[in-house]
Amino acid sequence: MPVPFADLQLQYQTIKGEIDGAIAAVIRDNSFIRGPYVDAFEREFADAVDIKHCLSCANGTDALYLAFAALNVQPGDEVITTAHSWISTSAMITHAGATVVFCDTDDSTFTINPAAIEVAITPRTVGIVPVHLYGQPADMDAIMAIAKKHQLWVVEDCAQAHLARYKGRQVGTFGNAATYSFYPGKNLGAMGDAGAVVTNDDALAEHMTMLARHGGLTKHQHEIEGINSRLDGMQAAILSAKLPHLPDWTLARQRAAKVYDAGLNQVDGVVVPGVAAERSHVYHLYTILHPRRDALAAHLGSNGVQTAINYPTALPFLAAYSRFGHRPEQFPNAHRQQGTILSLPMFAEITADQQRAVIDLVRAF
Numbered sequence: 001m002p003v004p005f006a007d008l009q010l011q012y013q014t015i016k017g018e019i020d021g022a023i024a025a026v027i028r029d030n031s032f033i034r035g036p037y038v039d040a041f042e043r044e045f046a047d048a049v050d051i052k053h054c055l056s057c058a059n060g061t062d063a064l065y066l067a068f069a070a071l072n073v074q075p076g077d078e079v080i081t082t083a084h085s086w087i088s089t090s091a092m093i094t095h096a097g098a099t100v101v102f103c104d105t106d107d108s109t110f111t112i113n114p115a116a117i118e119v120a121i122t123p124r125t126v127g128i129v130p131v132h133l134y135g136q137p138a139d140m141d142a143i144m145a146i147a148k149k150h151q152l153w154v155v156e157d158c159a160q161a162h163l164a165r166y167k168g169r170q171v172g173t174f175g176n177a178a179t180y181s182f183y184p185g186k187n188l189g190a191m192g193d194a195g196a197v198v199t200n201d202d203a204l205a206e207h208m209t210m211l212a213r214h215g216g217l218t219k220h221q222h223e224i225e226g227i228n229s230r231l232d233g234m235q236a237a238i239l240s241a242k243l244p245h246l247p248d249w250t251l252a253r254q255r256a257a258k259v260y261d262a263g264l265n266q267v268d269g270v271v272v273p274g275v276a277a278e279r280s281h282v283y284h285l286y287t288i289l290h291p292r293r294d295a296l297a298a299h300l301g302s303n304g305v306q307t308a309i310n311y312p313t314a315l316p317f318l319a320a321y322s323r324f325g326h327r328p329e330q331f332p333n334a335h336r337q338q339g340t341i342l343s344l345p346m347f348a349e350i351t352a353d354q355q356r357a358v359i360d361l362v363r364a365f
């Protein structure tokens, strides 16, 4: 039985009427750039993630840039982030003008290790960027305590963690700002690029809004030099159509994760994803560890099961960061994990038969 890694076409079929209606309405209203569909989605998403301001933008990478730029990072400033993420997290720190300082992950949740943050802080440190990787919240109490002690800002990268909770509270509500991606494959995905930055801070919200809209809130009044990072009306309407389904889709992912956990946790060599106490994981990715990862992936692939490696090279070891001369022993967990992680098919509509096929193949291997 072929099992895709994700199935966006299937998701579309389950809500086709709503999506098609949303697209038709935007075309009917000529509401392509900003306008009522964008305003509506911003309000709805802010409510959904329990935050005051949501500013939509072109993608999750821009969202990170807007947050860092609005926090006024300066050349020489150091910003701490995790060794294990998608490159947007660290690249935007650099593009906003600061210096990236990587920290290792802990050994079970794939998120930044607070103990490593303490060690990395210098007089030049200005902020911390935890990533709720794969959909599991980072250890926000520990991170916020460090930030408070050293007077640092925190920007949460929530690109993989829509609706995830830490001690009952939604991710993205702990730091000064938080960023989301609505890339099609994310837990809430547009049909193109889309992103947002959220905050409870009124002044920061206004600064980020200006930055995203050519540096001003009123046409032809440019208070600062901004960029053009907008959410299309079409994507906003699609996201508004999908948002009411997100809680159910999240539950479906969590149920599917339980099925994998039960089927795989006794299998020799397989480590199923650990979830720390009082954290709700929304399983953007279901990522196991296996010492013979490449052979296992090949075995699954040759039997029709798509897998992915998120990500094959941890950030400090990418060519983009060769200038730092990082060594594996500085990031032992991230380095070990890059060679053993394997993400299995995970999407809300995955069937019991598909999961059974994946589990049986892993067991047979």
Ligand SMILES: *Cc1c(COP(=O)(O)O)cnc(C)c1O
Residues within 6 Å of the ligand: 059, 060, 061, 062, 085, 086, 088, 089, 131, 157, 159, 160, 180, 181, 182, 183, 193, 194, 195
């Ligand atoms: C997807 C992702 C981003 C970037 O989002 P885009 O919308 O693709 O620009 C940033 N950080 C993380 C952790 C991501 O997974």
